[in-house]
Amino acid sequence: MSDGSDLTGLTIQEAGRLLRLGSVSAAELVTAHVARIERLDSHVKAFLRFTPELWEKQAEVADRRIRAGEAGPLTGIPIAVKDVLCVRGVETTAGSKILRGFKPPYTGTAVSRLFEAGAVMIGVTNCDEFAMGSSTENSGYFPTHNPWDLARVPGGSSGGSAAAVAAGEAMVALGTDTGGSIRQPAALCGVVGMKPTYGRVSRYGLIAFASSLDQIGPLARCVDDAAITLSLMAGHDPLDATSSERAGIEVLNNYDRGVKGMRLGVPREYFEVEGIEPGVKAAVDAALFILRREGAELVDVSLPHTDYGLAAYYIIAPAECSSNLARYDGVRYGMSEEDAPNVTEMYMETRRKGFGSEVRRRVMLGTYALSSGYYDAYYLKAQKVRTLIKRDFDLAFEKCDAIISATSPTVAFPIGSKTQDPLSMYLCDVLTLGGNLAGLPGISVPCGTSDGLPVGLQVLGPQWGENVVLRVARAYEQASGVKAEVAGVA
Amino acid sequence: MPLSKDVVRHVAMLARLGLEPGDEEFYAEQLSGILTHIDRLQKLDTESIPPTAQVVEVANPLREDVPRPGLSQEDALANAPAAADGFFRVPSIQEEA
Numbered sequence: 005m006s007d008g009s010d011l012t013g014l015t016i017q018e019a020g021r022l023l024r025l026g027s028v029s030a031a032e033l034v035t036a037h038v039a040r041i042e043r044l045d046s047h048v049k050a051f052l053r054f055t056p057e058l059w060e061k062q063a064e065v066a067d068r069r070i071r072a073g074e075a076g077p078l079t080g081i082p083i084a085v086k087d088v089l090c091v092r093g094v095e096t097t098a099g100s101k102i103l104r105g106f107k108p109p110y111t112g113t114a115v116s117r118l119f120e121a122g123a124v125m126i127g128v129t130n131c132d133e134f135a136m137g138s139s140t141e142n143s144g145y146f147p148t149h150n151p152w153d154l155a156r157v158p159g160g161s162s163g164g165s166a167a168a169v170a171a172g173e174a175m176v177a178l179g180t181d182t183g184g185s186i187r188q189p190a191a192l193c194g195v196v197g198m199k200p201t202y203g204r205v206s207r208y209g210l211i212a213f214a215s216s217l218d219q220i221g222p223l224a225r226c227v228d229d230a231a232i233t234l235s236l237m238a239g240h241d242p243l244d245a246t247s248s249e250r251a252g253i254e255v256l257n258n259y260d261r262g263v264k265g266m267r268l269g270v271p272r273e274y275f276e277v278e279g280i281e282p283g284v285k286a287a288v289d290a291a292l293f294i295l296r297r298e299g300a301e302l303v304d305v306s307l308p309h310t311d312y313g314l315a316a317y318y319i320i321a322p323a324e325c326s327s328n329l330a331r332y333d334g335v336r337y338g339m340s341e342e343d344a345p346n347v348t349e350m351y352m353e354t355r356r357k358g359f360g361s362e363v364r365r366r367v368m369l370g371t372y373a374l375s376s377g378y379y380d381a382y383y384l385k386a387q388k389v390r391t392l393i394k395r396d397f398d399l400a401f402e403k404c405d406a407i408i409s410a411t412s413p414t415v416a417f418p419i420g421s422k423t424q425d426p427l428s429m430y431l432c433d434v435l436t437l438g439g440n441l442a443g444l445p446g447i448s449v450p451c452g453t454s455d456g457l458p459v460g461l462q463v464l465g466p467q468w469g470e471n472v473v474l475r476v477a478r479a480y481e482q483a484s485g486v487k488a489e490v491a492g493v494a
Numbered sequence: 495m496p497l498s499k500d501v502v503r504h505v506a507m508l509a510r511l512g513l514e515p516g517d518e519e520f521y522a523e524q525l526s527g528i529l530t531h532i533d534r535l536q537k538l539d540t541e542s543i544p545p546t547a548q549v550v551e552v553a554n555p556l557r558e559d560v561p562r563p564g565l566s567q568e569d570a571l572a573n574a575p576a577a578a579d580g581f582f583r584v585p586s587i588q589e590e591a
Contacts (some may be wrong), residue, residue: 106573109565109569109570109573110563156548195549202548202550203551203552215545216548242557244557245552245554248551248552249552273583311534312534312543314531315533315535316535319532328508336570337573337575338573338575339575342575342576342583342584343585344505344585346585346586346589347584347585347586348510350585351510352510352511355509355512356512357512365521365524367509368502368505369525369529370526371505371508371509372497372505372525375504375505375508380537382532384545385540386535387546388546389538389543389548390538391543391545392540394546427522427527443550458561467549
């Protein structure tokens with residue numbers, strides 16, 4: 005038996021061992037996390053809603069499975085789910101007022117696979133509205149605070165998921181990554197965050213932001229936890245036509261072998277981006293030193309179109325968003341100005357009141373880029389530049405097995421410091437969005453601190469190279485001894 | 495090239511997005527700022543470069559054409575702000591003659 009306080013800092017494998025030994029039950033494990041949430045979450049505000057009706061039933065089922073010797077690695081593990089992933093009967097709002105009260109009639113594939121594996125859902129985590137943002141300040145409800153320093157942002161858009169794992173409120177959490185929305189908050193909160201190859205995880209049941217870029221992935225306390233969780237939700241799903249036929253389990257191939265003999269690409273452009281902090285650079289340099297000591301060869305590579313990535317992204321993502329968000333019209337779900345005199349007024353008023361300022365800005369930008377007379381100059385041009393960016397990566401991966409950089413140019417910044425200048429917020433994703441444009445797998449793993457705040461090391465791999473990415477991240481984690489600590493909540 | 499308020503109004507109408515007082519100036523300024531950054535794309539010669547719309551290896555996968563259960567009418571209407579007689583209800587679409 006345990007008093008609970010030491011149950012909230014465990015990894016999945018540590019908790020799994022205790023569960024199988026019978027020294028703790030799934031019910032006790034979830035109770036310990038709920039107790040920690042009750043103590044801390046009024047400060048961190050990682051969660052939007054809790055799901056006691058789910059966790060009670062799921063913990064009971066998990067305990068039965070464990071007693072019967074039928075437990076898998078995720079059985080009885082408390083998880084949190086970002087508010088963009090549909091769970092049947094659980095209010096799911098994409099952080100937006102426009103979807104207030106929406107209870108999905110089905111559960112998305114990634115979540116239902118984790119449920120089948122025996123995970124226990126604690127609640128729904130906060131995020132930037134429709135996953136648009138890098139600080140979780142664009143939530144239609146309230147901002148989330150960084151557990152390392154409550155005056156700072158947790159990053160975004162999966163800021164609630166990152167903060168929940170960092171604060172010991174959930175053992176693992178699901179996020180989504182369209183331009184860096186898993187990796188950047190993982191970096192800022194000192195946890196591991198993994199964006200899979202586009203097509204690796206089914207998007208069925210994910211509230212779409214930019215469909216050619218969105219991917220679902222885990223935020224976790226260590227690389228192994230991220231790997232286990234990803235392997236259980238990956239793999240083909242007939243309900244998502246872009247999901248690959250490749251077996252999900254291949255993400256684990258040889259991922260524990262270490263980096264000896266691997267060639268790691270260091271893209272010079274990524275070390276010279278606008279606004280990169282010296283402390284971040286120093287932490288990444290130290291990580292490169294460790295990887296070389298472990299037997300990796302460091303190779304200079306170039307991603308010459310880096311300076312154009314943000315511009316291409318801020319055409320493509322808003323264009324897709326303006327199309328995806330057309331469905332929020334007050335007819336089928338969510339908010340509605342049904343007293344409007346005619347249907348056009350109803351659409352316009354519903355969307356005026358329901359969308360926050362960043363969503364409105366992106367809908368406007370995307371609509372403009374797609375509008376008659378501008379399509380070639382903006383959208384088509386951006387898609388061509390997307391080809392150039394993808395080619396940069398293809399060429400780089402001819403010279404190396406994986407690419408190493410910082411995840412975010414900065415550590416966590418003060419709440420409110422970037423909200424007035426959208427471009428400064430967009431620049432948070434300058435090192436991550438290339439991976440989305442090219443559809444690559446990427447991970448952020450903690451690599452020390454700068455001014456007492458966590459720094460993330462990003463590893464990008466070739467398409468379908470999740471195992472390569474996990475291998476480098478795990479080798480670094482093991483060699484450095486840097487662990488995702490449970491933040492003290494300061 | 496700064497956006498005019500006319501263009502902002504036109505785009506808002508295309509997006510069916512109601513504007514608040516002051517929004518025209520606000521979006522004209524903010525979108526112009528972002529578009530100034532985006533204009534750097536024009537420096538690249540992309541004449542011979544094909545566009546990338548998506549990065550997956552699969553193309554137009556088809557499933558067996560067999561019926562399967564979908565949402566029930568009740569489930570489909572459960573979240574509707576307004577429903578009547580098994581339909582979504584909306585304000586009038588055509589003005590009365």
